[in-house]
Amino acid sequence: MKSKNHKYALLLVVAVTITASGAMSQAFAQSVEDGMDGYVKGTSGIFTGNPNECWFDDGEGNMLPCRIDTGDTAWMLMATSMVLFMTPGVAFFYGGLARSKNVVNVLGMTLMVMGLMSVQWVLWGYSLAFSTAEGDANQFMGGLDYAGFNQVSPYAPLGAAGPCGDTWAAAYQMNAMVDEDICSQDWPGTVPHQLFAMFQGTFAIITPALIIGGLVDRIKFSAIVIFVLIWGTFVYDPIAHWVWGGGFIGGGGLDIDPDLSPSYALDFAGGTVVHISSGFAALAGALVLGRRLGYG
Numbered sequence: 001m002k003s004k005n006h007k008y009a010l011l012l013v014v015a016v017t018i019t020a021s022g023a024m025s026q027a028f029a030q031s032v033e034d035g036m037d038g039y040v041k042g043t044s045g046i047f048t049g050n051p052n053e054c055w056f057d058d059g060e061g062n063m064l065p066c067r068i069d070t071g072d073t074a075w076m077l078m079a080t081s082m083v084l085f086m087t088p089g090v091a092f093f094y095g096g097l098a099r100s101k102n103v104v105n106v107l108g109m110t111l112m113v114m115g116l117m118s119v120q121w122v123l124w125g126y127s128l129a130f131s132t133a134e135g136d137a138n139q140f141m142g143g144l145d146y147a148g149f150n151q152v153s154p155y156a157p158l159g160a161a162g163p164c165g166d167t168w169a170a171a172y173q174m175n176a177m178v179d180e181d182i183c184s185q186d187w188p189g190t191v192p193h194q195l196f197a198m199f200q201g202t203f204a205i206i207t208p209a210l211i212i213g214g215l216v217d218r219i220k221f222s223a224i225v226i227f228v229l230i231w232g233t234f235v236y237d238p239i240a241h242w243v244w245g246g247g248f249i250g251g252g253g254l255d256i257d258p259d260l261s262p263s264y265a266l267d268f269a270g271g272t273v274v275h276i277s278s279g280f281a282a283l284a285g286a287l288v289l290g291r292r293l294g295y296g
Contacts, residue, residue, distance in 0.1 A: 046153070046155070048151045048153045048156070050156075053065075053193055054156050054157050054158065054159045054161050056161040064182075065153065065155040065156035066183050066184050067164060067181045067183045067190075068155070068191065068192060069190035072190040072191050073190070073195060076188075076191045076195050076199055077195065080202055083199070083202035083203065086206050087114050087205055087206045090110060090212075090213075091106065091110035091209070092107070094110065095107050097213070098217070099217070099294075102216055105216075105221065109224050112221075112228075113209045113224075113228055116225065116228055117201075117208060117232055120204075120232055120233065121200075121204045122148065122149055124144065124148075124233070125201075125204055125232060125237050126152070126197050126200065126201065127143065127144050127146035127150075128141055128142045128143075128144070128241065129204075129240040129241045130197070130240070130244070130245040131144070131245075132145070132246065138246065139247050139248040140238060140248065141237070141241055142241050152194050153193045153194060154192050156192065157184040157190060157191060158188060158189060159186030159187070160184065161184065161185070162183065162184075162185040163182070164181040203270055203273065203274055207232075207270075207278045208228045208231055208232055208236065210279075210282070211281045211282045211285065214283065215282065215286070215289065217292035218290070218291075218292055219289060231281060235281065239272070244273060249265045250267065
């Protein structure tokens with residue numbers, strides 16, 4: 001028992017070390033001088049070189065990030081927090097449905113998923129789900145361009161650069177965005193790329209947490225750690241890419257009905273990526289593992 005506790009403690013230390021290293025490297029990357037890596041003193045933004053992000057040349061050879069909408073950014077921060085709070089809510093919900101002796105175990109497994117999937121998402125999960133792979137492989141899985149949040153800017157949004165007056169956001173903002181400013185022409189083009197990645201990460205966290213309800217009394221704590229990493233990498237990330245990351249379901253590769261525009265699938269609330277995938281995974285886990293311990 002003591003050796004098991006040491007293993008869990010070591011795993012926690014490794015996770016914290018990786019997270020802290022990423023935070024320090026991000027802080028160091030921003031501590032640059034004028035002229036380094038496209039950074040211009042007095043402006044916000046360090047040019048990442050990501051062709052999918054919205055940057056523009058100011059005419060003096062400096063690459064600057066496109067305009068960010070502060071209202072949209074504030075709301076996305078709030079939405080990200082609310083989705084993240086859903087996972088502890090699921091933990092208490094499942095704990096209330098389980099037998100009293102399993103409440104702490106259920107809470108521990110669910111909260112463990114939060115930490116584990118957060119690290120996985122930053123290191124490789126977001127890249128597999130939302131970066132672009134070469135050729136036809138992009139229909140099924142992203143690449144590793146964004147591994148470790150590489151080229152994921154906290155300043156620039158995603159999308160191509162263009163006049164702000166031509167954007168989809170200009171209409172509902174009552175033309176507050178003037179043509180003189182440069183904005184992203186695509187969605188989500190009014191919030192930083194890194195914030196979009198964080199928002200998507202909260203769904204990567206809660207999806208495997210939903211599976212735990214079908215595995216209570218059936219699986220060991222150590223086994224769920226391994227399962228979550230494997231399932232998140234080889235099931236959730238590809239499905240997220242299929243639907244939200246430009247894959248064959250949501251990126252136009254699957255032509256459902258040529259008479260419709262768009263003719264591909266749209267998943268606004270995660271019904272496909274989150275609920276169908278986690279529901280079938282929980283059902284499969286229950287069928288494979290068998291009856292709950294202590295029941296019948």
